[in-house]
Amino acid sequence: MSALSTHTRAPLSRSRIATAALAIVDREGLDALSMRRLGAELGVEGMAVYRHFPNKAAILAGVVEVLLAKLVIPPPSDVPWQAVFRELSHTYRALLLRHPHAIPLLAALPLSDPATARAAGAVMAQLRAAGFDAQSALKTLATITSYVIGVAQWEVGTAPYRSAGARGSFVLPPAADPYLVELLPQLAADDCDDTFEFGLDVIVRGLEARS
Amino acid sequence: MSALSTHTRAPLSRSRIATAALAIVDREGLDALSMRRLGAELGVEGMAVYRHFPNKAAILAGVVEVLLAKLVIPPPSDVPWQAVFRELSHTYRALLLRHPHAIPLLAALPLSDPATARAAGAVMAQLRAAGFDAQSALKTLATITSYVIGVAQWEVGTAPYRSAGARGSFVLPPAADPYLVELLPQLAADDCDDTFEFGLDVIVRGLEARS
DNA sequence: AGCGGTGTGTTTACGCTGTAAACTACGGGC
DNA sequence: GCCCGTAGTTTACAGCGTAAACACACCGCT
Incomplete structure (x- = not known):
């Protein structure tokens, strides 16, 4: 069961995580962005994020990256x-x-x-x-x-x-x-x-x- | 002893607290400002600050107040x-x-x-x-x-x-x-x-x- | 086919945070 | 002399970032 659902869901990735983080920030504000909350947004256990980002600061940098990528100059x-x-x-x-x-x-x-x-x-x-x-x-x-x-x-x-x-x-x-x-x-x-x-x-x- | 020292030290006050908070921020950065740290700076137990400010946001507002007071226009x-x-x-x-x-x-x-x-x-x-x-x-x-x-x-x-x-x-x-x-x-x-x-x-x- | 390694997600744990609630002790008015 | 208000302390709780140990699915090798 749980193995199946684990198997089914899309795997994590830098960009998926950063995008989810931005979604939380947009929806609920900067303070609402916590590792556990971010994990929940991704259907995952918080700590899982650390496989892809070394720490929270890196995630914020990732959010900036996502944002600036939208800036077509x-x-x-x-x-x-x-x-x-x-x-x-x-x-x-x-x-x-x-x-x-x-x-x-x-x-x-x-x-x-x-x-x-x-x-x-x-x-x-x-x-x-x-x-x-x-x-x-x-x-x-x-x-x-x-x-x-x-x-x-x-x-x-x-x-x-x-x-x-x-x-x-x-x-x-x-x-x-x-x-x-x-x-x-x-x-x-x-x-x-x-x-x-x-x-x-x-x-x-x-x-x-x-x- | 401890009663004496309690008795001796200057009493807390809004401005003394806000000034101490600013000192911490200046010296160690915004993130270093915590209630317990602020209490320590004042020789007091963290929670004591709540007798003078309702919450941390109010303290930050107090810091702004102290800063803007320096602005002579x-x-x-x-x-x-x-x-x-x-x-x-x-x-x-x-x-x-x-x-x-x-x-x-x-x-x-x-x-x-x-x-x-x-x-x-x-x-x-x-x-x-x-x-x-x-x-x-x-x-x-x-x-x-x-x-x-x-x-x-x-x-x-x-x-x-x-x-x-x-x-x-x-x-x-x-x-x-x-x-x-x-x-x-x-x-x-x-x-x-x-x-x-x-x-x-x-x-x-x-x-x-x-x- | 079996086995070890690798890579992804989980669990548990630690010290920190803001703050609510209960508690203690001192100072001034009756 | 009691009694209350006020200032500070203690204890407690939920949530934080993150380190460490663990479980499990997959891959290439033999």
Whole structure:
């Protein structure tokens, strides 16, 4: 019986495990990802995962890998760099927003793993092709990456306030901080896509002004 | 004896606890902060902390509060907004770099606690005084906050590579990703303060171009 | 056909975590 | 002098990451 079911189920693999881990993170948040929970998701006993990953950190790296693999970065072309720049930013932003619970993972990117390096390298190639010199391209990459991730974090962090505002139900206690009272309705009224576009415009214009 | 020592030591308090927690985080990293460890730091039994904070999340909020209290934001003046903007950015950046292990805490800022609201409100006041309308001020705040935090995260995350580069000892295995091989020396040669200034210039210029 | 090795998953165990509950001891008001 | 509230301690529990020992199915060899 149990032998049969063991025999029947699909075998574990690095990618199956990483994908399952991402599914848990997406569905239940980063904290919900434990070895035992991951095992359960795969119909297996937790410790089984250690046959394929040395430790939990490696699994998180695997999740990052899965995420960055979804990031298709087109090869350099003769499209004006501003358009390319905007498109890459939007693509990355969309990925982050599709996996809000995984943002801290991508924010901490140590560039160590090949997945990150590959993505970074592809963007660098784009920028170089657009005429940026190596150092400017790197600085630009750092700037835009920081910005996109930062905004996504801001957005996710402030989401509760926006939705509370939309429902017209701020949970503010009557004696709340006056700054907060002033800030929150503005925050609630804020359209994050607009805000992102605002900052993206600012950065693109700033880069244009530099040349 | 033990009664005496109990009697002698300074009593616990919210701020004493939060400060001790920050000290642990600074010295040993976020993961090292546990209730028992925090108790030990205070010469007390872990569980004692629960008399002053309802749970660990509240302690982390307390740490954020302590950190943001260090952020002195000058009142509005007639200094050109570009200078104010640059100074605020540098001040915040300096705070983050002085507490690198706490960056994830500040990155996740949900604006919920009064401390965050106070700081955000003070910056908003500055921007308003400089002639930004309310929505632009908020978007600008979001942009610069995202950028400063993002760069700090980038910087901390890539620090190992820079220091390895400085020592001329990349730990890259011979068969490393070609992108990585190309990227890493550039990264190692990068001066983060320069990179920060680069992006800050870009943003300031972009904001100027907007008006 | 039988046998040993290898590789995958399971079991058990250890020290750690956050925190609920019960307990102890001190200080101030009646 | 008692009595209560407050601060700190003790004990306990479920869950964590992971090391180690174990069980079992498969493969190639003879």
